[in-house]
Amino acid sequence: MMLSSGNDPKPMLLKFTDGGVDQRHTLEAVKLANICLFKEFNLDLLIHARCAPGHSYTNPAERVMSILNLGLQNVSLERKPCEKKIEDALKNKNSMAQVRAFHEENPNFRIRQGWTESLEEVKRTIQNRFVRLKRKDEPVQVLDPLSDQDIEVMKRHLRELFPDMDLTKLQKTHTRKIKSYQDRLDRHCKSTQYVFQIKKCDNVSCCIPPRNPLPSWLPDPQLDATGEHYLPYSEVRGKETTEKDRPTLKLLKKKKPLVPAEEPAEGVDCSTVLTNTCKNVDVLGYIEEPQSTPSLCTVQNARLIVDCIECRKPRVVYSKYRLTERQQYSIVCDLSELEYTCGSPILPPSNPLYKTVMARSTITCQSPVELSYYRSGFGHANLCSYCCGEGEVKVNPPSCDVIHFT
Template sequence: MSLLNLALQNVSLQRNSMDVNFEYIVKPASSLKKLRDLSERQPNVKTALEESLEPTLSLLKHRFSKLKLHNRNVVVHDAATFEEIKNLSDVLDLFKDTEDSCSVIECNEKNAPKKLKDFIDKHCRARQYSFQIKKCTAQCWYCTLNPKRLPGDNPLHWLPDPTKGPDGTYQSLEDLMDTETTDKDCPGLSLKGTTTDNDKKHKGVLIGGKVRSFIICCLCGKRRVVYSKERLSRLQITDIEEVQDNLLYTCGSSLFPEGHRCYDNVVVTEGLECATEMETTYYAGITTKFLPVCFFCGDIEIDSTSQTVQDLKKNYSIVRPICATCLSRGI
């Protein structure tokens, strides 16, 4: 992200004006979600918006393509077209159970077909900065239809995780290839964050009695608490929605950039990492109550019926919510 930010230095962006009727229609759409919903209902508005944004997108693509990292140009891809998304959806429907009528792409994780879950367990690896899919050597139904293209004596390997050596520095890709690694040394996965100057400055606000809302990290998906001395105004709520819709918030960053009207009034705890557990103030329920989520990973599908959870509730006055996955891992 630091490299990409260089391309945005001293740049002011604004889309072209549309027909006055289209401008009137889109004016109430104060967030990207509302704009997408409006475009779905009115295809002519979607076409007008695409034409209006084309010069801005072309400028951004040109600026980013000028960047280099290790003497290699940054490659900028166009967004997936509707036809490409439809083709992907058709491929995923191969994993549907025979009795399912809805598309796999519309299912959530809990209701995903068993065939798809088995495929992900055997062929996929999710990490903080990557998601890998690898064909297997077993005679599964998918890899039988789509076998690997490399010769039999050239095995497929997972892309190794960043791993530190005995001297504390990161090892090279060549040294780690064909070895089993974990993401414990991945930057940003430290379990304990560092208290920042802003956290010290807002110490009296970062408490359960000042909880107003939450923002979801665009990397890890955890909900991070939003604090304010006063109840949020409609304008402040809209500003938070824009940050969320534009995927601008990540754990450890400020909610708004310095100079923003809400920078000092609406804040989050900045001394957090993506691996940090949920904030206990999320569950305080003093000013507002949120949907219970797993304390360890933030999953909204919590396990409240298992015998282990019931036993804990008998022995302790406070038992944080936990999902079945974290429970099975012994967390």
């Protein structure tokens, strides 16, 4: 959404996306893409936001999926076969990442051109069905992807702003070492879990003067005095806010001491009263669930790996008993529809395995990867436990000043 003020061209861009991998603004590659967009259109302010996990019903980018699914009813899709040598090369490729890697290793193989021609008819069929749909009487628009020339035009901004940055390595492990990039983030950007913002500064030697007075940052959600509702935008506009009221912020639970509900009668064993009348209740009022036992969180009980939607760190799923193939399928189906965050239950209470499988409830997104992850053999053994960078780690202190060897 582009906003303008008066007769000026539109100097502000607001983006509200679904938070997928290509639009997750916590990733450095997406931040850099927004910086390119900010420079290319000479914007005064860019806001890239997404909704909290589990609240997709408030996100238009997610809600439109139900409309798009109508256009895919009663339609079968099949791509046109490529040349035999290309089909043979694609036979063992199970993901687009593998196809891209093969293309980079064999640039003269013409696999990209053959793959694009093979999918052209499929793309045209889907496009023709989508453009016939409407949302609130507004027709659905289908945009063509950027060409290689357009991408190169956008990348030139990165080369000008960060000449010492390797554009093939846009992970945080590498970008955190680029001083010019970190300085720009400090001067022009504000990044939170749900919003990434860019705006011009007052230094004319750095930025073209803005067309309008610089707006304030978009504030974070803040709870009112009751703690049950969020303050309206009019009350928090222009104020310094924090993420303390973020919906998915996980706090470590502290257990209250076990105290008997009443004074035991004379001659009654106090331990009996404690056993019968007390429960482990944390300061937030949640009763400790029976599956959240520390003795269960061992490498022998590790069954699966699930990725946190917030920090992208792998978390281990534990179960006392070995899972059958049917149980594993049930868990995978539920995980594909739900979004897991560190410290939350793996499955909804409606699932029969709710009390059978678990992940640690005392971890947060700031917690390192568990030791049982490396010992279980389910994931990459060379994954950094703090930043999740891949490669052989030589040094790994808590500050995550790691050295990765590729």
